[in-house]
Amino acid sequence: MGSEKAGNNDIKLESWWKKVLQEEFKKPYMLQLKEFLKSELKKWKVIYPPPKLIFNALNQTPWDKVKVIILGQDPYHNPWQAHWLAFSVPDGVPPPPSLQNIFKELHEDLGIPIPQTGNLTKWAKQWVLLLNPILTVEAHKPASHRWKWWEQFTDAIIKKLSDLKEGLVFVLWGNYAKEKEHLIDDTKHLIIKWAHPSPLSASRGFFGTRPFSKINLYLISQGKEPIDWQL
DSSP, X not given: OTTOEETXXXXXXXXXXXXXXXXXXXXXXXXXXXXXXHHHXXXXXXXXXXXXXXXXXXXXXXXXXOOEEEEOXXXXXXXXXXXXXXXXXXXXXXXXXXHHHHXXXXXXXXXXXXXXXXXXXXXXXXXXXXXXXXXXXXXXXXXTTTTSSHHHHHHHHHHHHHHHOOSXXXXXXXXXHHTTGGGSOTTTSEEEEEOOSSTTTGGGTTTTOOHHHHHHHHHHHTTOOOOOOOO
16 A cells, blocks of 8 residues: 555655555555455545545654654544544644543643644644554544454554654553553553543543643653643
8 A cells, every 4th residue: 555546646655654564565454455445435435534645644753753652543534624643633623522622631731722723733743643543434434444454554553663662652542542552562661541532531531631741751751852732
């Protein structure tokens, strides 16, 4: 999939990620995934994101720069919302409820004013990998591409980050993200795991956890620059 085409759009992947993941692209499950996506597009189904943006989270935050990994689930499934970075939306799109709660906790934690944008690209450019374990979705059908091989691919990403690097922060919000904990070596990395920031669970173990200051304190302890969380 890495340098191949789907429709008229090139699927592009940053060179470091391409090198680290080159063996994954040769595995049978990735060929199955490619065929699945092609067949869905042939049925005229609307798939988010367009092919050229499928790996946008990886392209925004190169392999050799990653400091923090925040796991989402799958892309937003409504038009104009999906930004291909977990939890992020484009400029001008109102932040969805989970992102609003993230911003509330950011304010309580660090005193940062509630951002006027839901575009988290600034975080990605400071090497916060905003990774959805499922990288595509059918329009208006949340989790429609769950168990369609994306999880094998992103599990490999998480495990490679854990195995080949040291001193990273993995942020696992909610039960789905917590399922990935077994892929991470907690003797080498910091794992932050609490309730999901969605309105259904934020008051039951997300609010008051102060994740942003904890991340920065750990990065400083590792001799790394802290994240400027202000957008």
